[in-house]
Amino acid sequence: MNREHRGPNEKLGALLGVAGISNAGLARRVNDLGAQRGLTLRYDKTSVARWVTKGMVPQGAAPHLIAAAIAGKLGRPVPLHEIGLADADPAPEVGLAFPRDVSEAVKSATDLWRLDLGGRRGPGGAGIWQTLAGSFAVSAYVTPASRWLITPADATVARDAPAPGMAHVGHTDVTKLREAAEDARRWDSKYGGGDWRSGMVPECLRVEAAPLLLGSYSDDVGRALFGATAELTRLAGWMAFDTGQQEAAQRYYIQALRLARAAADVPLGGYVLASMSLQATYRNFADEGVDLAQAALERNRGLATARTMSFFHLVEARAHAKAGEAAACGASLAAAEGLLERAREGDADPSWLGFYxxxxxxxxxxxxxxxxxxxxxxxxxxxxxxxxxxxxxxxxxxxxxxxxxxxxxxxxxxxxxxxxxxxxxxxxxxxxxxxxxxxxxxxxxxxxxxxxxxxxxxxxxxxxxxxxxxx
Known part of the structure; x- marks a missing residue:
């Protein structure tokens, strides 16, 4: 079903021209993306013509699928406002921003967590991630990685005068989050990212972590709090990645990197970048996978432990191999093995590296x-x-x-x-x-x-x- 829009949708028409997609081609892509989500759609070139020339606004999941179809052709995210459909009951386009300001970073992360369990549903009961799925764009990692490389830590994260009803946060609160992250890692490795227990991670972020981030805390406690929430957010991304929800994983990873920057935890930020690299490589964006792994390595030289640097080199090797670069892959594997041999039992390895x-x-x-x-x-x-x-x-x-x-x-x-x-x-x-x-x-x-x-x-x-x- 469509509803009227005021005048022709010039934005949609112009972007279709830039992307080189015909009306029939867009209809086919939207129908195919819908089928992947269990939706039966029967749009044709006439439907698209109505969207463009008459400004008709398709309802349900269609606006998001249109954006995803064009994004797939352009190789970058396409927000609804860029195609003139921002008023089409959009899912909030959260999670892709990497704010410079700490307060804005808190808002960006908590908005994402609320979206995941906020009860929004697509047609047929499909969750919001099923609606957005398919719009993964590796280019969305460019700004986060660049900003993290330039400034991997915020000057201060202390927070005073919380909103009414928000508590003062202490190290005990942070410890509970870290314990939740440790439990989640074990469940994920043993049962997979789609196990029912995995849903406890987004719930923990929404119910437990979000109120803490909006509370008051000293700089010391705040750094630890941002680190714990970064770990949990990266885990949520990894579980989404394991279950094929690439769009959700991408948004979680971007927010995890921003939280790690607030924590001033450069090795953890490198771990998030390594996760981004593995996703990019898995999605056949090998060159970008190399860039992300090397970003993790570059900022951690002289900071991370030998075992941590070994893992980053291993991730770099995976990307080189996918790109068919045998010599570069061999050099990265040799570096990974050499560093692992140097690792010692008493090294201050981060807890999240226990799998390696x-x-x-x-x-x-x-x-x-x-x-x-x-x-x-x-x-x-x-x-x-x-x-x-x-x-x-x-x-x-x-x-x-x-x-x-x-x-x-x-x-x-x-x-x-x-x-x-x-x-x-x-x-x-x-x-x-x-x-x-x-x-x-x-x-x-x-x-x-x-x-x-x-x-x-x-x-x-x-x-x-x-x-x-x-x-």
């Missing part, structure tokens, strides 16, 4: 060589990564099994490939991770030339319930 060990380095090295199409090296590093499977990192174990299966297939070992694939499917069925499911789907795609083989048929049958489950 040689097993993780070997697992990511295997993925690097998978992208570089060197199966012998993939097998070598995967064997090391799988040598000590633990119940603590179930999702990681499943991903490693899929990488191992791909390496066996590329080496001509179909039996070993299917055996590893079966184990991977067993793990994937125990967790809620869209990313793990996509790894399995990719493996099955690679196995299509062998579809007549009984072992492959058995693997496909085992994977069928997993692939049929709703995301």
């Amino acid at each position: 060990s040689y097993d993780r380095l070997a697992a990511d090295a295997a993925e690097c060589y998978r992208d570089l199409k060197i199966p012998r090296q993939v097998q070598r590093f995967t064997e090391q990564a799988l040598a000590r499977p633990t119940e603590e990192f179930v999702r990681s174990h499943g991903l490693r099994l899929v990488v191992s299966a791909v390496a066996e297939l590329e080496s001509g070992n179909l039996d070993a490939c299917c055996a590893a694939g079966v184990k991977a499917v067993e793990v994937a069925n125990r967790i809620s991770s869209v990313r793990t499911t996509e790894y399995v789907r990719d493996l099955l795609h690679r196995l299509e030339p062998y579809n007549d083989e009984p072992r492959v048929l058995e693997l496909r049958e085992r994977a069928r319930p997993l692939l049929a489950a709703p995301a």
Whole structure:
């Protein structure tokens, strides 16, 4: 259904021209994006003509899908006001800003947290992230990364005279948030980002963290508070990333980086940038992935521990591998390994780095060589990564099994490939991770030339319930 708008929508018409999208092309893109969200839309070129020439405003999710369709072509975010649809009951376009002012940063973060659990629903009961999904644009990371590099810490974050009803914040309040973050990390690794417990992180941000940020606190307590909320916000982004909600993940990451800047926690800011890099690389923006990883490294030289710098180099290697840069990847892996060997038990490593060990380095090295199409090296590093499977990192174990299966297939070992694939499917069925499911789907795609083989048929049958489950 459409409603009247005053005059032609010149903004939409002009941007369609810039993007090189025809009326029929936009209608098709909007219908396709809607279908990905379970919506049945039947727009055509006449519908688009009405939007442009008569100023008709489509209702429901359509304005957001139009913005997402154009954003996908332009490679950057497209807010509703840029296409003349800002009054179309928009979802607040929050989370993409990186304010210079601390008070504005608090507002930007808390607005995002409220959006996630604010009860706004799209057509058919779809959550707001399902409406926005598909509008991820790696260019949205440019300003946050640049501002963080220029000024990685605010001068002061002390806050006086809170709003009525807001409490004075102490270190005990911060400790509770850090404990919540630690619990969330364990649940995420063991059960996946889509487990029902993962919803506790956005709720914690909205119900527990937001009132604290709006309270009063000294500079010392404030720094710790911003650090704890940055950790939780990054975790929310990581869980969204694991469940395929790339737009939500991007907004969480940007706010996590801004909060880390308020905390004056440069290593944590680097960790957020590393998370952004992994997302960019996963989305096939390898060059931007390299830039983000190198931003993490650059600001942390002489500040972060050897183990922390090792992880940042490992993330850099992942991006180089995706870009097909074998020499640069090898240099980054060597740097990561050398720094990890220098790490000592008594180093002041941050608590959020507890997952990182040689097993993780070997697992990511295997993925690097998978992208570089060197199966012998993939097998070598995967064997090391799988040598000590633990119940603590179930999702990681499943991903490693899929990488191992791909390496066996590329080496001509179909039996070993299917055996590893079966184990991977067993793990994937125990967790809620869209990313793990996509790894399995990719493996099955690679196995299509062998579809007549009984072992492959058995693997496909085992994977069928997993692939049929709703995301």
